[in-house]
Amino acid sequence: GQQLNQSPQSMFIQEGEDVSMNCTSSSIFNTWLWYKQEPGEGPVLLIALYKAGELTSNGRLTAQFGITRKDSFLNISASIPSDVGIYFCAGRAGGTSYGKLTFGQGTILTVHP
Amino acid sequence: DTEVTQTPKHLVMGMTNKKSLKCEQHMGHRAMYWYKQKAKKPPELMFVYSYEKLSINESVPSRFSPECPNSSLLNLHLHALQPEDSALYLCASSRAGTRGSGDTQYFGPGTRLTVL
Numbered sequence: 759g760q761q762l763n764q765s766p767q768s769m770f771i772q773e774g775e776d777v778s779m780n781c782t783s784s785s786i787f788n789t790w791l792w793y794k795q796e797p798g799e800g801p802v803l804l805i806a807l808y809k810a811g812e813l814t815s816n817g818r819l820t821a822q823f824g825i826t827r828k829d830s831f832l833n834i835s836a837s838i839p840s841d842v843g844i845y846f847c848a849g850r851a852g853g854t855s856y857g858k859l860t861f862g863q864g865t866i867l868t869v870h871p
Numbered sequence: 872d873t874e875v876t877q878t879p880k881h882l883v884m885g886m887t888n889k890k891s892l893k894c895e896q897h898m899g900h901r902a903m904y905w906y907k908q909k910a911k912k913p914p915e916l917m918f919v920y921s922y923e924k925l926s927i928n929e930s931v932p933s934r935f936s937p938e939c940p941n942s943s944l945l946n947l948h949l950h951a952l953q954p955e956d957s958a959l960y961l962c963a964s965s966r967a968g969t970r971g972s973g974d975t976q977y978f979g980p981g982t983r984l985t986v987l
Contacts, residue, residue, distance in 0.1 A: 789974035791975060798981075798983065799981065803975065806972075844911065855927065857916075857919040859974065861913030861914060
C-alpha cells in the first residue's frame with residue numbers, strides 16, 4: 759500500500775522556537791492534510807492543501823503542497839506550550855478511492871516553557 | 872460548524888457483551904468513516920459509508936458491524952470483542968466523492984474502548 763514518511767518522529771523544543779516537519783512519498787498525492795492530536799482526543803484538522811505548490815497559513819502554522827506532489831511540510835512559528843501534541847500528515851494518493859487517506863506515523867512535539 | 876460528536880466517551884465491556892458506538896454530524900456530509908487508533912499510532916481505516924451505503928470495508932472482523940441509519944448518523948455495533956480490540960475508535964465525516972474538499976475528513980473526539 760501507499761506509505762508516507764513523516765519526519766522527525768519527535769521534537770523537543772523551547773517555547774518561542776520555530777518548528778518544521780515534513781512528509782514524503784514515492785507516489786503522487788492529490789490532497790495533503792495536516793492534523794494535530796492531543797491525548798485522549800481525536801485529530802483536529804489544521805490545514806488542507808489541494809493544489810501542487812499551494813502555500814496556506816493558519817495563524818502561526820504554514821503548510822505547503824510540494825511541487826512534485828510527493829511531499830508536504832508544516833511549519834509552526836514561535837511555539838507555545840499548547841502546541842504540544844502529535845502532528846499527523848495525511849493524504850490521498852493518486853489512483854486510490856475517495857475516502858482512503860494514507861497517514862504518516864506522526865511527529866510528537868514537546869515544548870518546554 | 873465542523874463538529875462530529877461521538878458517544879460514549881469511554882466504554883468498558885466484557886468479551887461476551889454487545890455494545891454500540893454512536894457518531895453524529897450535521898455538516899451535510901454524505902461520507903462517514905470509522906477508524907481504530909492505538910496509542911501514538913496513526914488512525915487505521917475500518918469502514919467508509921458513502922450516501923448511506925457501505926463503500927469500503929478494510930477486511931474488518933465480523934465482530935464489528937457498522938450501520939448508517941441516515942446521512943447524519945453512524946453506528947458501530949460490537950459483539951464478542953477481544954482484548955486486543957481495546958483502542959480509541961474514531962468517527963470522521965467528509966463531503967462524498969469530490970476531489971479536494973471531499974478528501975478533507977473531520978474527526979470526532981473518539982470513544983476509548985477497553986475490552987476485559
